Amino acid sequence: MAINDVFSPVFVPSPLDPEDWEAFRAEAHRLLDACVDQLSAARDRPWRPLSEADKSTLRLGEAGTGIGSAALVDELAQHVLPFHTGNTHPRFFGWVHGTGLASGLLSEMVAATMNSNCGGRDHGAVYVEREVIEWCRRTFGLPETASGLLVAGTSQATVIALAAARLKALGPESRHAGIHDAPPLAAYAVKGVHNATVKALELLGLGSSALRTIPAGPDGGIDLVRLAEAVAKDRAAGVRPFCVIATAGSVDLGYFDDIELVADLCAQEDLWLHVDGAFGAWARLAESPWRELTRGIERADSIGFDFHKWMYVQYDCGVVLIRDQSVHRQAFAARPAYLAKQSEGIGGGEPWYCDYGTDLSRGFRALKVWSALRGYGREALGQAITRNCKLAARMAKCVETVGFRLAAPVRLNVCCFSAAPADWDGAEQDTLNERITHRLQLAGEVVFSTTRIDGRTVIRAAIVNHRTCEADIDYAIAAVERAKGLEAQAPIPASA
Numbered sequence: 001m002a003i004n005d006v007f008s009p010v011f012v013p014s015p016l017d018p019e020d021w022e023a024f025r026a027e028a029h030r031l032l033d034a035c036v037d038q039l040s041a042a043r044d045r046p047w048r049p050l051s052e053a054d055k056s057t058l059r060l061g062e063a064g065t066g067i068g069s070a071a072l073v074d075e076l077a078q079h080v081l082p083f084h085t086g087n088t089h090p091r092f093f094g095w096v097h098g099t100g101l102a103s104g105l106l107s108e109m110v111a112a113t114m115n116s117n118c119g120g121r122d123h124g125a126v127y128v129e130r131e132v133i134e135w136c137r138r139t140f141g142l143p144e145t146a147s148g149l150l151v152a153g154t155s156q157a158t159v160i161a162l163a164a165a166r167l168k169a170l171g172p173e174s175r176h177a178g179i180h181d182a183p184p185l186a187a188y189a190v191k192g193v194h195n196a197t198v199k200a201l202e203l204l205g206l207g208s209s210a211l212r213t214i215p216a217g218p219d220g221g222i223d224l225v226r227l228a229e230a231v232a233k234d235r236a237a238g239v240r241p242f243c244v245i246a247t248a249g250s251v252d253l254g255y256f257d258d259i260e261l262v263a264d265l266c267a268q269e270d271l272w273l274h275v276d277g278a279f280g281a282w283a284r285l286a287e288s289p290w291r292e293l294t295r296g297i298e299r300a301d302s303i304g305f306d307f308h309k310w311m312y313v314q315y316d317c318g319v320v321l322i323r324d325q326s327v328h329r330q331a332f333a334a335r336p337a338y339l340a341k342q343s344e345g346i347g348g349g350e351p352w353y354c355d356y357g358t359d360l361s362r363g364f365r366a367l368k369v370w371s372a373l374r375g376y377g378r379e380a381l382g383q384a385i386t387r388n389c390k391l392a393a394r395m396a397k398c399v400e401t402v403g404f405r406l407a408a409p410v411r412l413n414v415c416c417f418s419a420a421p422a423d424w425d426g427a428e429q430d431t432l433n434e435r436i437t438h439r440l441q442l443a444g445e446v447v448f449s450t451t452r453i454d455g456r457t458v459i460r461a462a463i464v465n466h467r468t469c470e471a472d473i474d475y476a477i478a479a480v481e482r483a484k485g486l487e488a489q490a491p492i493p494a495s496a
Ligand SMILES: *Cc1c(COP(=O)(O)O)cnc(C)c1O
Pocket: 096, 152, 153, 154, 155, 156, 194, 196, 249, 250, 251, 276, 277, 278, 279, 306, 318
């Protein structure tokens, strides 16, 4: 019997594809228009809270029968699109939330269409990621033998970097043996290091107790004398120091460790130098004097940083770079039979990114980065970063002009201040700063967040926003003054 006798030559379309592609095209265009409308009107569309009715429109229930793509487009445009975090707005300064780029709208469309799996193999998306990693490597001055991986963010980058550092300390056999019989390891970082480091140590089985937090010196960076003392003390006690996590842009204030001097100590003591540069590493693209803050970063054994914070690229995208590719591979590479490399075809090509991290299946994060670099170029992105630093300095000036108090000098793009008089009771100062922050968020005027500096709650602005202009800074501080006045008349309820 010939195969054609049993083979039905009718190729039927997928029931999950649109029945009518032309109708789908029209719906897709309508949605794209809604997206462009929203983005082009970003200044008029701050965050707004979801009412109970808004939340109810999102309910899936059993999701038994689908509504089809025309109705889906309506729901996406009406019930999802308007309820963004608000970080697209020019006066969003809370936490460290990147703005996003118009180029991301284009690249996400293409990435969704391609639906590439970037775990490995030989196809275009992998070449795009290689270009992005290679650009990062050159930008941060690591040698050609370095490797890298795009990840969800700096939190994941830290896990991967510290896993490589752990492997370097304990040897490749530790992948099999685990850490049960290993000597206790210790890592070091400045007090106030981002919690991503703590979480990574927890996940790697070393425990947060393996982290020694070292006080900052007068310049806000890690105190090198205290660091050296802590390392010596651990060695004397039979603990194995293995890694220093240098901070390039602290989360609270944007302060830097002196990476050059930390690198000297790491070289002397044979310690892995990891740099947490989540947003601050991008000062590398800024003008002087900000650029010089990153001096020494090229000596790191590993660096973690984000494209989604201060490079304005859409969520989510972070990077880990590792100086010694062989250690990186030793920590993660594994090719069971079902992933064997082919000599030709799709299953060929090297490297495969699954050999450099925890994820096997991986999306095409690289395209939004590649598109940003290709579309705007390093110079324009660097200028936006410089402008953010200047705006933070302007905010500091405004703060002092209106008689508020800076919580610490502004060195990069972060400005922390208190709107409360210094002679108030401490708890009352905290409450006022919190309430002003909440009030301005709810009013859709300005988004600050808060943090604790020297034991007091302060208002914090981290400016990683390419839409912010000088008038926004002046408006923001005037809005704090107004909110403070309103707060004196009629405090909003504490629950808000
Ligand atoms: C945001 C941040 C992190 C964590 O990065 P994610 O991308 O949010 O995972 C780590 N370190 C610092 C200094 C940060 O600001």
